[in-house]
Amino acid sequence: MEQQIKNCIHSLFTTEIEVKLTRPEPQFGDYATNVALQLAASLGKNPREVAEAIAEKLRDDEDFIDVNVAGPGFINIRLSDSALIKQVYERPETLRKDELIVIETNNPNPFKPMHIGHAYNSILGDTIANLLAVSGANVKRVSYHGDVGTHVGRSMWSLLKYTEGNPEKLTNIPANERNSFMGKMYAEGSRAAKEDETVKAEVDELAKQSFIRKDGNFNAIYEIIFDWSFTQIDAILKRIGNVPIERRYLESETEVPGKELIIDNTPRVFTLSNGAYIFEGSKYGSFDNIYIGSHGNGLYGAHDMGLVQLKRQDYPQLSASYVPTGGEQAAYFKGVIAASELAIPELEGKLFNIPTGLVKLSSGKMSSRTGDVVEIDWLFDEFAKAIEARGGEATDEIIAGALRYQFLKVKIGGDVIFDVSEAVSLSGNTGSYLQYAYARARQLIEKSTAKFMRSNDLYEEDKSLMRKLSEYHEVVNLATRELAPHHICNYLFDLAQEFNRYYEKNRVVGDDREAHRVSLVTLYADILKAGLSMLGIEAPGKI
C-alpha cells in the first residue's frame, strides 16, 4: 500500500518521498498519511491542495472505498471489503530468516533462592526468543549460572555450620522447603560476613574453594545444593511456561577460555597494570574495569567474555546473541561487548544486552516470610488463592498466564511495579481476561455445527472486529522489530475488547448468519491464540 501511494505521488509531482501509513481513529478511516503536509513546503503549495490532488488520484484505486482529506491535510483512506479481508490474512514478515540467534532465557544462580526478579527475566527472555522465532530466526535458548564465587562462599559458610560435618543432615529438609532454606543460608552468610571480619575471611576462602573443590565435605554439600538448585530452577521454569533450554552454561566453564582470550589480546585490547588486566571501557560508554585481578583469577568480566567465546564455539554460525540482565548491569555490559568485539572482530554488531528494570512490589504487605525477596512459590500460591476465590480452577497455565502477562504488558527497561492485588484481580488488562475471552469464543465455535469458510462478504457489524484483526500482522512486525512484547499485549487486549463488544451485540449460534459469524469468531480465536502463544501464554478452550 505504501508503494501504491508512493507511485501515485511520483506520477503527480515527480518526487520521491517515504510514505508512512498510520492507523487513525476509526471514525477517520482505516489508514491515514500525512505525506501532503510533508510535501507542501518543498512544493510551495497549500497542504490541503496537495492532499486533495493525491486523494483524487487514489480514489481510482479499487482497494480504497473512500479517500478524503481532513484537518490541515491528512489523507484518510478506507479499505474496500476485499482489501480489508486481504489484510486480515496477511502474514507477519520474516526478516530474520536463516539467522541463528542465541539467547539466554534464564540465569538464576544456584546457592541462592529464586525470586520474582528471576521469574521476570526468564519470562522476558523466553518471550523475546519467541518473537525472534516468529521473525524467522533459528533460535537457540541457553542459560548461564554462577556456580562459583562469593555468593557460593556465603551460602557454604552457613551450610557447613548447619550440617556440622554431616552433609546427610540436608536430606531431612523436604523438597518444598528447600528454596526458602537456601535463602536463609545465603542471608545468614551474607550478614555474618558483613558484621564480622573473620567470617568474611572464611567466606572468601570458601568462595575460592568453589573454584577448586578439593575438600570432600565441601564437595558433598556443594553437590547436594547444586542439585537442589537446578531441580528447583527447572521446576519453576516449567511452571511459568518457559520453553526448555538447549544448553546450560556454568560460570566455572568460562574461567579458562575467558582468561585465555584476554591474555591473548593484551596489550592490543587490554592493558596490564600491577598484574591486573584492565579494559578501558570509559572509551566505549562504559567504565574502566578489571577483568583479571592481580591475584590471577578471572573476574566477572573475564567470565562473561569466556561465555561469549563458548557460545561462539558452540554456535559458529551465530548472527546475534542476546543477554537480558538487570538494568544495573547495562554500563558493565557495554564494556564487555566492546571488549569482546575488539578481541573477536567477527562478532562486531552481534552482541546485545537487554537491560531490564527491577521488579518492585507496590503494597507493603506481601509475604509472611523473612527478608525482602519475594519467592515464586509464594506468588504462585497468591495467584491460586485469588483465582479460586473467583470460582476458577487455579491450574498452572492460568496462573502462569496471569503472571507472564503482568510482566510482559509493560515496556522493557523500566521498573515493573508489581501490585499483587491488581495482578490477582483477573479483570481489566490481564492475561486472565484474554484467556477468558478466548474460551468464550471457543465455546461458541464448539456449540455450532457450522464449518469455517473464508468469506468474501462483510456486514456492517463485522467491520470493527475485522479492522482490528487486520492490524495483527502490523503489530507483530513492530514487536519483532523492536523485540517489544508489550505491543502484542496492548493489541491483544484491544482485540479482545473488540470481540467482547461484538459478542455482546451479535448473536452467533442460531442466527441467520451463523456460518458467517462462526467463521469470523474462528478467525479471531486463532489470532488471539497465536498472539498469546508468542507471549508463552496458554489458551485453553475452556476454563
Place this chain on the structure above:
RNA sequence: GCACCCGUAGCUCAGCUGGAUAGAGCGUUGGCUUGCGGAGCCAAAGGUCAUAGGUUCAAAUCCUGUCGGGUGUACCA
C-alpha cells in the same frame, strides 16, 4: 563530581523515528441479564504530558537549562 535512564489522570502504564479533540486498565459514580460463559458490555467525572525556554506550519514526542527520582562509576556478580 562524571555518565546513563526516568518524570503523562488518584494508582499502574501506553503513546515518544513530531502531526487531527493526549489513550487504556484499576479505582470512583451511574446504567445494561428473558440471546450463545456478567471473569462481560455501555457511559460519566478525572490531565497547564515535572518546570522554563528554543526549533517548527505543527512538540507529550526533537534541542538546552532547572527541579525531582533511579542506576553505574576497577579486583563481588
